[in-house]
Amino acid sequence: MAEPGGLDRRRFLLRGLGLAAAPLVAGCDRLSESRWVAGILRAGEAVTHGVQRTLTWRRALAREFPESARSAVFPGNGTTDPGTAAYQALAASGFAEWRLEVRGLVERPARLSLPEVRALPARTQTTRHDCVEGWSAIATWTGARMSALLDRVGVRPEARYVVIRCADLMSSGEGYYESIDLVDAYHEQTLLAYEMNGRPLPVAQGAPLRLRVERQLGYKMAKYVTAVELVERFDGIARGRGGYWEDRGYEWYAGI
């Protein structure tokens, strides 16, 4: 602890620094709120997306770790329990009544029970989960390969994106949703995961099913999945940017 005199001097210096920085900060904040500045900055995302997709191998696998590298505690971020009456009823019955709806631009729309999802070609992988906030955690995931599901229902040629619908309602009352393109959807490590570290997915991690897109940030990996919908564009889905956080300013391309 600094002595009182030192603290006063420090406060004085801090206030001085603050006063000097205030107009600059205020100016930059006004820039951040301006629509055209936000529009220009958005161009950065297009460049990152384009360059990363061009210079990297589309089928490259995210690094897989030994099980000994798992995190002791895996943070449950975002919704950790949807808490709605409908979800609670499903959870109470061990998700026996839960169905995964596959719809949109597909040849054969389907409604799959949890055992049917578990019967799809599966994959197990121990990977690192990177949150947009900055933290990383490692866990083992087992799930149905998204490519197997898509092959089963038949993707129509005009489909460009896979939209994931979720059971959790956010504070705004809107349901969480996310989307990925077909490059990610057909990637070997893209799963609809029903197991984490060898056990059924816990509620905090999105029971009964969550998305794993290993080369993108955590907010893409939607939990509490209820439907997989193939679309050509995002128009008409919530605010039209392809995801709950995307509608709130985050990048649709979360590879960085």
Add this chain to the structure above:
Amino acid sequence: MTDAPSSHTWLYRHTAATRLSHWITVLCLLVLVPSGLQIFNAHPTLYWGERSDPAHALFALRALETDNEEMRGVTEIWGHRLDTTGLLGVSTEDGERVARGFPAWATLPGTQWLAMGRRWHFFFAWIFVLNALTFGLYALLSRHLTRDLVPGARDLAGLGASLRDHLRFRFPAGEPRYNVLQKLAYVSVIVGLGPLVVLTGLAMSPWVDATLPLLPALFGGRQSARTVHFALTWALVGFTVMHVFMVAVTGVLNNLRGIVTGWARVRHHGGGDG
């Protein structure tokens, strides 16, 4: 050789390419550092390795509540705690005490707004990289790098003397060529700090990591890369502070005229190279 310190001559010291690239870098750092602190504030803790295990934090800015329900800002380094209320951990935003890593005046945007911080950071990261690549190519092809920046054997022989002079605050001013400490500082930023800060940034990208798994491994894992990225930022800030100090004490107007117009007044050495 006749030494006439009072005689000066005009020298075209900085080419247009150097000047332009210098000021683009200034703009980039003015955006990249505060937007980086904004991103850091979303999880103001640093670790080593691939994972962020809460029990093994190297560095953290925390907000703790005291027994009498007062919020104190605490900086934790390797388990040692420092009260930094007002600056780190807890600071004042719009007249109210809030829990946040770096204070509002140090971040871009000022309010906690991760999405916008990322947009500023990545946009200007591209400008920083393109500018650095262009300047690097120019410096190589024009021989600016080898002729003016990389210290030669004669420079290095004078390293001890130059260091002694600098430590006694006896700075060479108005010299036509960079002195050995200047050369070492500039070269270590151009081929060391600059590229490393970009590589540690890229190592945090899960997409890049899938194609180049060696990149995060090189730094000891993704969380280590984040820690190194943070440390390099402060090394760059330290360089900038020192650079601005040296500019100020060795003839601020002449130096500024040099980096704006290209022309500076230098000591005349009768044709020798100082």
